[in-house]
Amino acid sequence: MMGKRGLPLLGIGFLAAGFTLIVLAGAFGAPGSSPTQVSWGIGPGGMMGFGGPGFGSAPDPGSSGFVAGTAAAPRVVRIVASEQLRFIPDVVTVKAGETITFEVTTVGMSVHEFMVGPAADVAANTTGTPEIADIGMMQAKSLTYTFAGSGPFSFACHAPGHYEAGMKGSIVIVP
Numbered sequence: 408m409m410g411k412r413g414l415p416l417l418g419i420g421f422l423a424a425g426f427t428l429i430v431l432a433g434a435f436g437a438p439g440s441s442p443t444q445v446s447w448g449i450g451p452g453g454m455m456g457f458g459g460p461g462f463g464s465a466p467d468p469g470s471s472g473f474v475a476g477t478a479a480a481p482r483v484v485r486i487v488a489s490e491q492l493r494f495i496p497d498v499v500t501v502k503a504g505e506t507i508t509f510e511v512t513t514v515g516m517s518v519h520e521f522m523v524g525p526a527a528d529v530a531a532n533t534t535g536t537p538e539i540a541d542i543g544m545m546q547a548k549s550l551t552y553t554f555a556g557s558g559p560f561s562f563a564c565h566a567p568g569h570y571e572a573g574m575k576g577s578i579v580i581v582p
């Protein structure tokens with residue numbers, strides 16, 4: 408069964424391996440750990456472009472190589488929306504005034520949303536707050552947002568029941 412016919416199977420194997428890695432990443436992203444500091448040793452872009460704990464994200468403030476995102480060149484932050492109704496990472500550090508492109512990937516069967524903005528609006532699911540709707544399984548969708556002012560800012564999923572289950576995250580603004 409190996410030989411040339413084995414190659415497509417090998418591809419499926421890699422896909423499965425990538426999925427397993429993300430599931431593991433989810434486990435490591437449990438409350439109390441420091442997901443943004445976990446490194447899998449895979450460079451920018453990450454395996455198959457998926458997010459993970461800092462997976463493929465550009466360096467954040469305080470990390471070497473940090474470059475503040477601008478409207479012309481937003482900084483990319485990749486976030487996983489997990490089947491456990493969590494965002495990984497659930498804390499994102501942003502330099503005041505930065506423009507960030509969030510690339511949100513759903514891992515698992517549940518469909519998620521990603522809303523970001525002033526914390527009060529995100530908590531209340533205020534109409535007009537920037538949001539990505541309907542991020543299905545293995546889909547990655549992006550939203551670009553400029554953090555003007557000192558906040559507080561946050562992000563959340565308002566798919567039915569998800570926010571109530573704790574599917575939210577916070578933005579830490581640093582000067």
Ligand SMILES: [Cu+2]
Nearest residue numbers: 519564566569
């Ligand atoms: Cu959700």
